Amino acid sequence: MSGTILITGATSGFGQATARLFAKDGWQVVGTGRRADRIAALREELGPAFHGMVFDITDEAAMQSEFDVLPAEFKDIDILVNNAGLALGTATAPGVPLKDWHTMVNTNITGLLNITHHLLPVLIERRGMIINLSSVAAHWPYAGGNVYAGTKAFLRQFSLGLRSDMHGKGVRVTSIEPGMCETEFTVVRTGGNQDASDTLYKGVNPIVPDDIANTIHWVASQPKHININSIELMPVNQSFAGFQVHRDV
Ligand code: NDP
Numbered sequence: 036m037s038g039t040i041l042i043t044g045a046t047s048g049f050g051q052a053t054a055r056l057f058a059k060d061g062w063q064v065v066g067t068g069r070r071a072d073r074i075a076a077l078r079e080e081l082g083p084a085f086h087g088m089v090f091d092i093t094d095e096a097a098m099q100s101e102f103d104v105l106p107a108e109f110k111d112i113d114i115l116v117n118n119a120g121l122a123l124g125t126a127t128a129p130g131v132p133l134k135d136w137h138t139m140v141n142t143n144i145t146g147l148l149n150i151t152h153h154l155l156p157v158l159i160e161r162r163g164m165i166i167n168l169s170s171v172a173a174h175w176p177y178a179g180g181n182v183y184a185g186t187k188a189f190l191r192q193f194s195l196g197l198r199s200d201m202h203g204k205g206v207r208v209t210s211i212e213p214g215m216c217e218t219e220f221t222v223v224r225t226g227g228n229q230d231a232s233d234t235l236y237k238g239v240n241p242i243v244p245d246d247i248a249n250t251i252h253w254v255a256s257q258p259k260h261i262n263i264n265s266i267e268l269m270p271v272n273q274s275f276a277g278f279q280v281h282r283d284v
């Protein structure tokens with residue numbers, strides 16, 4: 036099976052690994068991101084099967100401009116992977132700058148909605164697929180997760196709602212909900228602190244980007260009568276803790 040896949044956030048982590056895997060498997064790949072140098076490097080690496088789009092996903096006009104010049108051979112998009120996203124900070128709610136909450140909502144929700152809405156007609160026409168990158172944070176609360184976790188819970192529920200709305204149209208929708216995966220995620224979350232990222236993942240044997248790319252590929256490879264609604268996956272070394280209890284004494 037092959038076709039055309041559009042992956043948001045292809046300049047790093049899950050998105051980059053997914054672009055590489057699908058290109059290797061013979062797909063036409065459209066990859067997006069803000070970092071033009073990374074998009075150019077992917078084009079160099081993957082060749083003419085890759086088309087890059089450089090825009091900030093929160094900027095609807097910039098997104099539209101890139102679609103206006105999308106070459107004909109990349110227009111028939113079969114799969115949208117909504118992957119671009121970020122967490123900012125690990126502080127509890129009172130300590131988080133409001134602008135960080137806005138950035139997470141604008142990126143993980145509003146930007147994702149813009150591109151999804153834009154591509155729904157072609158995805159319906161092609162009886163395509165939408166794969167959304169949610170998170171274990173959608174299910175399992177932790178201190179410091181606040182708005183990031185909220186955006187991922189939105190995405191999980193939005194995926195289920197889209198499934199209902201696509202009823203009878205042959206469009207498949209999947210929510211992928213990973214736990215700890217070592218990418219640039221924690222470097223971004225900590226404002227560029229590579230040491231904090233290295234410390235977080237040390238000894239965890241975390242998920243790696245290729246694991247998520249393989250999961251996305253597996254979802255995309257299912258027969259057309261099967262919809263994978265959601266997949267939650269974690270490193271073996273990450274699990275659950277109990278409730279926290281504060282005593283007023
Ligand atoms: P990375 O930081 O490695 O990659 C994030 C990608 O998102 C980059 O390509 C980045 O591109 C893109 N991106 C971020 N903000 C914007 C923006 N405003 N406009 C356009 N693109 C943007 O992280 P991951 O690969 O780990 O994360 C991918 C997704 O998976 C995210 O949605 C994340 O929430 C989710 N996730 C991650 C987990 C983890 O533990 N790593 C676990 C569960 C879910 P650029 O900077 O070039 O714009």
Ligand code: 8X3
Binds near residue numbers: 169171213214215216
């Ligand atoms: C991020 C997953 O486990 O690092 O979406 O909070 S985790």
